[in-house]
Amino acid sequence: MNKEGLCLNYEFALIGYPIKHSLSPWIHERFLQQTELAGSYSIIEIDPEESFQKAVDKLKQSSLNGFNITVPYKEKIMPYLDEIDDQAKQIGAVNTVLCKDGKWVGYNTDGMGYMRALLNKYPEIANNKEQAILLLGAGGAAKGILYALLHHGYENITIANRSLERAHELARANDRIKVVSLEEAETGLASFQLVIQTSSVGMKPYETEQIISLEKINQEAVVSDIVYQPLLTSLLKEAKAYGAKIHFGHSMLLYQAQYAFEIWTKKKPDMTSLDKQLKLELEG
Ligand code: ATR
Numbered sequence: 001m002n003k004e005g006l007c008l009n010y011e012f013a014l015i016g017y018p019i020k021h022s023l024s025p026w027i028h029e030r031f032l033q034q035t036e037l038a039g040s041y042s043i044i045e046i047d048p049e050e051s052f053q054k055a056v057d058k059l060k061q062s063s064l065n066g067f068n069i070t071v072p073y074k075e076k077i078m079p080y081l082d083e084i085d086d087q088a089k090q091i092g093a094v095n096t097v098l099c100k101d102g103k104w105v106g107y108n109t110d111g112m113g114y115m116r117a118l119l120n121k122y123p124e125i126a127n128n129k130e131q132a133i134l135l136l137g138a139g140g141a142a143k144g145i146l147y148a149l150l151h152h153g154y155e156n157i158t159i160a161n162r163s164l165e166r167a168h169e170l171a172r173a174n175d176r177i178k179v180v181s182l183e184e185a186e187t188g189l190a191s192f193q194l195v196i197q198t199s200s201v202g203m204k205p206y207e208t209e210q211i212i213s214l215e216k217i218n219q220e221a222v223v224s225d226i227v228y229q230p231l232l233t234s235l236l237k238e239a240k241a242y243g244a245k246i247h248f249g250h251s252m253l254l255y256q257a258q259y260a261f262e263i264w265t266k267k268k269p270d271m272t273s274l275d276k277q278l279k280l281e282l283e284g
Contacts, residue, residue, distance in 0.1 A: 005266075009054050010039025011063055012264065013207055015055075015077075016070035017045050019059040026281070027257045031269040035261075048072060056080050066098050066264035068257075072142070074108075081106040090173075091147050093140060096195075096260040107263055110141065111148030113256025114226070120255070120271070121247055122222055125194065129153045134185055137199035138166040141226055145198055150174055158192070160185035160212070182212050189216035195239075197225040202233040210234045219243045226252050231282050250278050 001007055010032065013095045014024045020043065028041035046065075052073070054058060059067070069077050074093040078084065082095065082103040088094045094106035119126055133154055135142055139159035149157060158178045162165035169178040174265065182253065189195070189212070201211040207230050214235065222241035227247035236246045254271055264270050 006037065006052035007065055007265075008038060010037055010065050010265065012041040013044050013064055014041070014070060015046060015059070015067055016073060017048055019043055019070060022070070023253060023278070023281070024070075024257060027274070027278070028261060030274055030277070031257070031261045031267075034269050034274075035215060035265065035267040036058070037265060037267065041278070042050040044239060046073065052076055057128050066096065066260070068096055068260055069094060078106065080104065087112070087147055087151065091144050093144070094261055095256065098263050107260070108144060109256040109263070110232065110252070111144035111146070111256075112151070113259045114145050114252040115148045115152055116259065117255040118222075118224060118247060121251065122245065124150075125222065128193070129155050131193040132191055133134050133157045133194045133196065134189070135159045136182075136185065137161055137196065137201075138170045139152055139199065142198040143228075145168060146170060146173060146177075161259045186212045187216065189214065190218050192218065193221050195223045195234055196228070197223070197233075200227065202235055203227045204229045209269035210232055210238065214238045214242055214244070217242050217244050221245070221246055225249050228253060228282060231279060246273060248279070250282055251275060254278060 012028055014022055025041045026101060032039050048203040075094055077094055081259045087153060088106050088108035094108055096107040096109050098105045114259050135146060135157060140160055155174055158180055159167040159171055160180050160182050164181060167179045170178050199211055201209050217239060222245045224247035225233045225235050226249045227233050231248055231250060239246050254274060258269055
């Protein structure tokens, strides 16, 4: 540690499987450079065939200052943590761990990162907490975003999902949340000001797929897709064609990382140029 309480050589990592193609090292290495902190961000793949307990024991012996956890271990890591932040507890999944004074503290930066990304691009969304929001999908990603929306004071939320049972389960988070089918979401689309697509539909190699048609979209609406491969998904293409505003998925990736980096180092990297760089990287 130096005089400001900063570590002299940060060690971060990503735990998950498969993660060889993860963009997290790329992002965090740029954060380290930009904040002029010395350190590294490595990849630790844990094959699901291996013992998770053994892998955790090894991690406990390491000198990591913090790590991210991704699929399939976001829930599995929880019993090994000394403390869990309230939002991560509500979501039931952890994607960031701070290792401090021999203790592991768990956080979930996905949803909050998503909100930061969205409000950064469309700050006016913060002015109307009563706007009608349509959440497409009811999986793990939807859950993180839903809790972040509620945390920010948005409650006029409708969840549409292929499996209605899963949508109803998620809707238990707040009395005001409504549930509709994907077909009903399509026909009633004009009443929503913000549409957030949280499923994997439209992701490479199925880039022509679209979870719903946007024929009835309100031109004033913002359509946000968390899929970032391709960057311009079929859904966003259609939204653009109808004159709606669009929000790309790669920014969630960037801002959840920024949140994690802040938890680890208390430094907040500037995102302006990184956003453009990541876009270029993704466009190949
Ligand atoms: P994640 O953690 O990435 O959110 P997940 O928990 O498996 O992944 O959730 C995937 C979401 O995508 C779910 O909402 C799923 O709908 P179901 O709950 O009905 O399965 C949705 N999804 C995946 N493929 C879909 C498809 N072809 N059409 C509609 N929805 C789909």
